[in-house]
Amino acid sequence: MSETLRPLRRNEIRQQNEALICQAAEKVFAEAGFGGATMQLIADVAGLPKANLHYYFPTKEHLYRRVVRDIFEIWLQAAEAMDSAPGPVEGIGAYIEAKMEISRRHPDGSKVWAYEVMHGAPVIQDYLETTLRDWTSGRVRLIERWIAEGKMARVDPEHLLYMLWAATQHYADFGHQIATLNGQPLTDADWQRATDSVKTMILRGIGAV
Amino acid sequence: MSETLRPLRRNEIRQQNEALICQAAEKVFAEAGFGGATMQLIADVAGLPKANLHYYFPTKEHLYRRVVRDIFEIWLQAAEAMDSAPGPVEGIGAYIEAKMEISRRHPDGSKVWAYEVMHGAPVIQDYLETTLRDWTSGRVRLIERWIAEGKMARVDPEHLLYMLWAATQHYADFGHQIATLNGQPLTDADWQRATDSVKTMILRGIGAV
DNA sequence: GTCTATACACTGATAGAC
DNA sequence: GTCTATCAGTGTATAGAC
Numbered sequence: 001m002s003e004t005l006r007p008l009r010r011n012e013i014r015q016q017n018e019a020l021i022c023q024a025a026e027k028v029f030a031e032a033g034f035g036g037a038t039m040q041l042i043a044d045v046a047g048l049p050k051a052n053l054h055y056y057f058p059t060k061e062h063l064y065r066r067v068v069r070d071i072f073e074i075w076l077q078a079a080e081a082m083d084s085a086p087g088p089v090e091g092i093g094a095y096i097e098a099k100m101e102i103s104r105r106h107p108d109g110s111k112v113w114a115y116e117v118m119h120g121a122p123v124i125q126d127y128l129e130t131t132l133r134d135w136t137s138g139r140v141r142l143i144e145r146w147i148a149e150g151k152m153a154r155v156d157p158e159h160l161l162y163m164l165w166a167a168t169q170h171y172a173d174f175g176h177q178i179a180t181l182n183g184q185p186l187t188d189a190d191w192q193r194a195t196d197s198v199k200t201m202i203l204r205g206i207g208a209v
Numbered sequence: 210m211s212e213t214l215r216p217l218r219r220n221e222i223r224q225q226n227e228a229l230i231c232q233a234a235e236k237v238f239a240e241a242g243f244g245g246a247t248m249q250l251i252a253d254v255a256g257l258p259k260a261n262l263h264y265y266f267p268t269k270e271h272l273y274r275r276v277v278r279d280i281f282e283i284w285l286q287a288a289e290a291m292d293s294a295p296g297p298v299e300g301i302g303a304y305i306e307a308k309m310e311i312s313r314r315h316p317d318g319s320k321v322w323a324y325e326v327m328h329g330a331p332v333i334q335d336y337l338e339t340t341l342r343d344w345t346s347g348r349v350r351l352i353e354r355w356i357a358e359g360k361m362a363r364v365d366p367e368h369l370l371y372m373l374w375a376a377t378q379h380y381a382d383f384g385h386q387i388a389t390l391n392g393q394p395l396t397d398a399d400w401q402r403a404t405d406s407v408k409t410m411i412l413r414g415i416g417a418v
Numbered sequence: 419g420t421c422t423a424t425a426c427a428c429t430g431a432t433a434g435a436c
Numbered sequence: 437g438t439c440t441a442t443c444a445g446t447g448t449a450t451a452g453a454c
Contacts, residue, residue: 035245049421111327117386118320128389136390159406166379167372177326180337181345197368205414258439
């Protein structure tokens with residue numbers, strides 16, 4: 001009887017521990033990079049013996065790969081905010097809000113992604129060449145349609161996307177610099193003002209308002 | 210006679226070797242981060258025995274500190290392009306051009322800076338709190354003056370600066386991602402188009418054109 | 419599935435001959 | 437100022453008891 005339940009229980013334990021380890025790994029990888037992170041420190045943060053990490057993830061690189069892939073999924077989900085919008089004001093406005101919210105809620109994930117890309121994307125190069133490229137192509141066509149319909153100025157769609165990524169992720173990746181210049185970490189009101197500033201400047205910059 | 214010349218010669222040798230080592234270190238730190246970089250690899254890239262690095266820079270951290278400080282100086286020099294301009298079109302336009310040129314010519318330096326800030330600026334925290342904060346305060350006042358003079362829209366000066374940094378440095382820090390989406394590294398014409406795009410969107414975004 | 423002990427490789431740094 | 441040899445410390449990964 002209990003024999004038939006054991007597989008499910010094991011899966012639950014695995015899922016729970018993997019999530020715990022991933023959470024700790026994201027934090028440590030963001031703070032130290034791949035080379036600077038140690039399995040020992042990740043284990044300490046997760047509150048597990050170091051050997052358990054190797055039980056769930058055979059190597060440090062496997063664990064890192066998993067963390068980066070999780071972040072990539074979050075980026076893609078935010079992208080949906082841009083679709084099914086009547087025009088750039090709603091679509092790009094919603095995309096900026098979604099990406100700013102991610103920068104606020106998942107700054108470590110954003111940093112790990114930045115770290116990975118900065119170092120030549122050794123782990124997720126295939127994602128860049130497939131999923132991200134496909135997504136980008138689709139949004140370029142969407143922006144070109146908005147331009148053709150006279151809903152925004154004639155801007156280079158690719159460089160608009162780069163600016164959207166840069167402006168929003170900057171608040172996560174360079175959050176420490178911003179907090180230092182601000183004198184303290186951004187408050188709720190600060191984040192609202194930041195989001196409004198980015199939205200206002202970009203929407204006006206593309207001639208949508 | 211030759212005795213009096215020796216100190217100069219030694220200084221020249223030191224200067225030359227330090228520059229060689231810094232150049233190699235910038236490349237390796239950018240590609241691997243502080244933790245991932247090894248003195249052995251930096252020595253190999255510089256074409257020197259590892260022990261020589263420790264002769265010129267006592268520890269790995271001393272070498273890293275020097276590399277980050279060099280980059281910081283380049284940032285500050287670019288900032289001068291913004292001053293002594295009659296208005297935002299010339300001032301911010303020139304600043305964008307200068308920063309895009311740095312992203313193109315010193316992508317490794319930009320990455321080391323990004324890496325350092327992303328990880329909490331353990332080495333250059335004092336620069337953030339003194340030099341960068343002072344510089345920022347000065348430019349905020351400059352932008353506020355332009356706004357008061359009706360030369361641009363009423364935008365939040367701090368967030369405009371963040372957007373300038375983000376948009377320009379993105380082409381260095383995320384250059385690999387951009388090259389992948391572009392199908393190849395940016396050409397001269399691509400860089401020109403990128404610079405024009407950033408200038409056009411931001412200058413229109415702040416109501417300066 | 420969990421954890422202790424350990425093998426094995428590598429790193430930063432130094433000593434000391436040249 | 438240059439370079440070989442080497443040490444002490446640490447890292448990843450695993451073996452094996454529980």
